[in-house]
Amino acid sequence: MEIEISQVKDGELFKKILLQPDVLQYFPMYDVREVEDSVRVWEIFCKRGASITALDEGKPCGMAFLNLQGYKKFAHQCLITILVDQDHRNKGIGTKLLEELFKLAKQPFGMEMLHLEVYEGNPAIHLYERMGFKEYGVQKMFIKEDDRYIGKILMERDI
């Protein structure tokens, strides 16, 4: 497996993973239109070199990126996002992506702390705990789908 800085064309992988069955339940987007909107936001981070793509035998299979902050007083930290293609899960790709993202966050972005948001029931929380993220809060009614609420767990770690 290799990790490289993402290119704008990797937005196709981003969109493909988000639209795989059962993935959107763990993200705020609801449909294709909202996913495409989020890809446009990702492109801004990608163009600033803040996204990485994992390749398995040359084929893109996962991504992670820094949601760069727009204000200088927040520039030492940021929210991160990670996505792994469903056919490549449980192969250590998430771990590798996070390790490389920590390095990227430190150099060249000079970050000291990263945080993430994970919805209740998302098995990825075990990866985040294993990688040293600690919960610092929960928004209990954050997602509303079919009149059911799903909480958002907030986690952070120093790097």
Next chain:
Amino acid sequence: MITESKDYDIRYSTVQDIDFLRSWLKTKGMLHWFPPGNDQELENFVRVWIGFTRYNGCLTAVYEGKPVGMAVLFLMPYRKVAHYAMFQLIVDPDFQRKGIGYSLIRNLKHFAKQGFQLEVIHAEVLDVGPIIPLLEKLDFKQFARQEKYVKEEGKYYPRILMECVLGN
């Protein structure tokens, strides 16, 4: 109390209110409580804030015909989180501690529920300040705190997240 005066009112914000918002933010020490740290960031911030006037998402408190405070709901673009919104509040430094912040948030809560069918609103408080007891008085509860969220001149300040479930 100013807020009980017949010369006090709360109305939808207009684009013209941007000059008042900008001047309050430029008051000495005010930016410590808000995300911007310089003039360019401040300009981006006020433009995003005032941009919500097109959805009627901002309120302005007016006393004797002059704006003295503003509040804005940052409405969420995604359907699954459309019941939730963050808000910001600012009061003219010359009119603080006169009940205007309380009055604006109380109206904002009503307006969020009736006008936008919101169920929860939340605030991101940067550093421990006088707004925390005000929010607590208005039924906001802390749900998260990040100790090193803000870094100004090498010093860290916390971000305190507080939310209010808009009741029946």
